[in-house]
Amino acid sequence: MLLIGLLWHSTSSDNLGVGALTESQIAIIRQAAVRAGVEVKFRVFGTTGGMNYFAGDLQLETGVPISIKRTLAGISPFPSQIGQCDVVFDIGEGDSFTDIYGMARLRMQVFAKSVALLKGRPLVLSPQTIGPFERPVSRLMAHAVIRRCRRVFARDGLSFGYLREHGLTAHADEVVDVAFRLPFQRPQRSAGERLQVGINVSGLLYNGGYTGANELGLSLDYTAMTRQMIERLLARGDCDVWLVPHVLAHDLPVEDDYLVSQRLQQDYPALRLAPRFGSPSEAKSFISGMDFFTGARMHACIAAFSSGVPVVPLAYSRKFNGLFTALEYPHYGDCKAATTEQILDLVFKGLEQRAELKQAVDRGNAIADIKLRRYEDFVEQTLRNLRGKTTVA
Secondary structure, rough: OOEEEEEEOOOOOEEEEHHHHHHHHHHHHHHHHHHHHHOEEEEEOOOOOOOOOOOOOEEEOOOOOEEEEHHHHHOOOOOHHHHOOOOEEEEOOOOOOOOOOHHHHHHHHHHHHHHHHHHHOEEEEEEEEEOOOOOHHHHHHHHHHHHOOEEEEEHHHHHHHHHHHHHOOOOEEEEOOOOHHHHEEEHOOOOOOOOOEEOOHHHHOOOOOOOOOOOOOOOHHHHHHHHHHHHHHHOOEEEEEEEEOOOOOOOOHHHHHHHHHHHHHHHHHOOOOOOOOOOOHHHHHHHHHEEEEEEEEEHHHHHHHHHOOOOEEEEEHHHHHHHHOOOOOOEEEOOOOOOHHHHHHHHHHHOOOOHHHHHHHHHHHHHHHHHHHHHHHEEEEEEHHHHOOOOOO
């Protein structure tokens, strides 16, 4: 049995986007293992939260927390635990391999990758956003790691363009977010049921960012725009409007979509509030029952898109732009460039033209399928090459 290291994944994160990456990655690797004729067990290293998506799964264990200080002091088992893995797939929490969130986070990313490399483990950067690296020291650290990886997969054209610009494409490929493979079950709908519209309200954007000072650089008042959108949707009278939280950050209120959604429902009692999901697959299953969806959490939008729901994503980061451009899907709003009225026009135009958006979603999913197959083929071949090893008894 092969021991698969999953670096910067999480089976318990309150951010269902990070969880969606983990659930999808495990599903991809398990299917590849069946095709390769090998058995696998997983060891997960990364942040933790209050959930447990894989309760009772005996083929999955949680590694020790990653600590630079404890490792350098020689008292952390992290190097030993990651050194026992036959291969390490690092997904960087989706978009953390960058310095835009600060040097502390980037140092943790580079440190953990470096330990895997120093232990001689094959390190694969699974599909993720790569960069930007705005500081020279950031580029130096990141490029040194990228050059030593067995394979690097960018999940969008902007990330792959960065790799190309810096001569880092020798062992790289552009694919798409693994969350397009997140399992789900579509709920049954009754004939003649009212139009079901889902809105994901980002707690982080609604609260003005971590500082409340718009450090994310939005070009509009997200709070005012959200309230205007809700009021216009409710005024239509022909649809049920659902608030669909996707980050359930109990210990970080500024990030918590659910807390903001509860407050909005108090202000607008006609709104409906989705249940507090227990896993990313549960969230995607709920979203797949919508007739139209819009939101500012990327993986909530991917859940809609990959389940065939017409969606208008509301971007606050280049990760949105790169992904949906690569899928030839222009129906997204850029909250760092557009005005409130431009965003609202886009959303309500999308609502009226759901059939057209559905066709574009279907075309985009076909593109995503082709791209992801290249990653899945690589995973299968990697497992075939490792077949015969017996790291795990």
